[in-house]
Amino acid sequence: MTGSDERGTSRASPTGGPTPSVAGMTVNEIPTLSLSDDVELPAIGYGVFQTAPDETVAAVTEALRVGYRHVDTAAAYGNEREVGDALRRSEVDRADVVVETKVWASDYGYDETLHAFEKASAKLGLDQIDVLILHQVAANLFDRTIEAYRALERLLADGRVRAIGVSNFPVARLERLMDATDVVPHLNQVELHPYHSQPELQAFHRQHGILTQAWSPIGGITFYPGPWGDDRRSVMQDPAIGEIAATHGVSPAQVMLRWHVQQGRSAIPKSVNPDRIRQNLDVTGFTLSADELARVDALDTGTASGPDPEREFDERQLFPIPEPEPERSGGWGPRNEAPAHRGAQAQADQQPEA
């Protein structure tokens, strides 16, 4: 397993180990992955795509309470300020949480992306963002994508961000990006679940020291409603995953998350349901055998359920990312002591970005 360091909180689990608690609650201990010189990332994080702004504070608050220490949001999700509100209200130390967000393609370009950082920083209430990545390839704008990445390099050099990367980049795009820029992306966040495990991309990542971060790690894109097609097959209903889950007395989601953890990936499951939020972090009490891992690997179809990463971006996808409301900017924790402000929920459009 990559990243054998243990961190976070834990409970007495079938695997044993220490048992610190979070505000009266206890959770399993999750391994961490080395992301950059500076950032250790818990292997299981918490995603908020399609979490409505008015649900986000409660959901992220619950996630932090039960022990998640990595939150993944994006400018395009329209809920960065609510993630920031939850972080500010939390009793968790700012230094203990890895906050990741993404620049949307309408903000690509060097100066535009520097400004996108300022927008995200103000909405999140953070003067430093832990992980900032480019959300999409934007194939028809790729020169602007490269300029955007150069801005991420600048932000990294200036200490405004601690790690940088990309999302939805196939191998050929990574190669072009790496040829044109200096810092190898610390991570690539891609669609990755048992029906689309992208072995060649993962091998390229390993070769270049890029962390593989799985979006839809429990296959949400194969079953949740949306514009992704009616002919999808839900990986959550897969018989092989169901059998493995029954063997260990866990859920299919836990089997998939355990598969990610044992294979050294970062996974960022989304849930707004407190039981499922907790369940998705509770994946250290059992171990998948080599045969079980191979059975899950064998489910790969080679086909994505989400959109083609190489698709062109037109005006419809290039919707503007709103400026922060100035009165709502405020800091969280010791890295920014400005007072927190609370106000109306963000009205930003929430668009499917996958």
Ligand SMILES: NC(=O)c1ccc[n+]([C@@H]2O[C@H](COP(=O)([O-])OP(=O)(O)OC[C@H]3O[C@@H](n4cnc5c(N)ncnc54)[C@H](OP(=O)(O)O)[C@@H]3O)[C@@H](O)[C@H]2O)c1
């Ligand atoms: N970079 C990108 O382009 C991109 C694209 C998509 C996603 N992402 C990121 O990846 C995160 C996760 O991906 P995702 O949201 O697409 O899919 P996911 O986490 O694989 O699945 C989420 C879906 O599964 C349900 N669910 C959660 N836990 C469950 C459990 N234990 N048992 C059964 N159902 C469960 C959720 O419903 P409930 O909420 O009702 O539990 C939701 O419908 C996102 O939130 C976002 O941060 C990034």
